Amino acid sequence: MPRRGAKKPDPSLDLSRHLLRLADLPVPCDPAALFPDRPAAPLELEVGSGKGLFLATAATSRPDHAFLGIEIATGYARLCAARLARAGLTNARMIQGDGGFLVGSVIPDRRLAAVHVYFPDPWWKARHKKRRVLSAAFLAQVGRVLAPAGKLHIWTDVEEYFLESLVLAAATGCFAAPEEEPPGLPAHDLDYRTHFERRTRLAGAPVWRAALVRTDSPAPVARIEPPPATGFVPPATGFVPPATGFVPPATG
Ligand SMILES: C[S@@+](CC[C@H](N)C(=O)[O-])C[C@H]1O[C@@H](n2cnc3c(N)ncnc32)[C@H](O)[C@@H]1O
Secondary structure, X not given: OOOOOOOOOOOOOOOOOOEEEHHHOOOOOOHHHHOOOOOOOOEEEEEOOOOOHHHHHHHXXXXXXXXXXXXOOHHHHHHHHHHHHHOOOOOEEEEEOOHHHHHHHHOOOOOEEEEEEEOOOOOOOHHHHHHOOOOHHHHHHHHHHEEEEEEEEEEEOOHHHHHHHHXXXXXXXXXXXXXXXXXXXXXXXXXXXXXXXXXXXXOOOOOEEEEEEEOOOOOOOOOOOOOOOOOOOOOOXXXXXXXXXXXXXXXX
8 A cells, every 4th residue: 555755743842752763772772761750661662653553542541551662764753753742641652763673682681561563564576575574583583572471463464474474473482373363343533553454444455463472482582782883983184274364254
C-alpha cells in the first residue's frame, strides 16, 4: 500500500521529553534509565512505530508499564513524539534511529517485557530483502533482550514475510510455539492496534498475527559491540588566512 509522507507536528509543541536520538544514547544503555520516575516498570519496545497509534494507546491503557518506540524516519519519529506529548504521557518515549542497532547493540540482556513489530516494511524486491527488520540476526537479538516469559508480537499483512519470520524465530531456540492473537472488534474508528492494521482491515485484507513467548533457554547470541569511534581529529595545518585589510562598516 502506498504511504503518504509524515505530517509535520505543531512546531510550538515541546517534544523534549518525548523525543530522543539513538545517536545520543550511550552504548550499552539500560532503557529503564529513560524512565527515572518508574524504575521498576516492565519495559516494552515497539520497532517501526509509524504514526504512533500503538504507543499512545498502550501507554494510556497500561500506565504501570513503560513504552519505548523506535522509528527510523525522522518525520514519523517526530509525529509519534508529538502524539505522546499531546496526550501528556510520561510512560512513553520515542527514539529516532535504527531498531536493529537499538536491539542488537544498545539494550542489555533480558531487559524487556515485550517487543512489538507491527506491519514491518516487506521490501519486496529480492535485492532489498536484506533491509527487512525481521531478519535471523534481529530475531536472535530479540531473544537476547527479552526476559523469560517476555513476548514478541508480530503482525503483518504479508503472509510470506510472516511465515518466514516464524521459521527464523523458531531457529533461534528462544521461543515457545507461536500463539495466535485474535483480531479485536473495533469499538471506534481508531480502535486498532496500529494505523496499518486499520487500513488493512478496512480494505478487507487479511492480517497475520502471532505472539511468541520467550522461554528461559540461554540467549543464542551476545550483544553486538559496535566498532569504537575513531576519535580522529584532523591535524592543525598552521594555515593563517592573510589579512584582507577589510574593515566592516559601522552599524550605528
Ligand atoms: C509499514 S510501516 C508500519 C508502521 C506501524 N507499525 C503501523 O503498523 O502502522 C513500517 C515502519 O517501520 C519503520 N522502519 C523501517 N525500518 C526500520 C528500522 N530499521 N528501525 C526503525 N523503524 C523502521 C518505517 O519507517 C515505517 O514507519
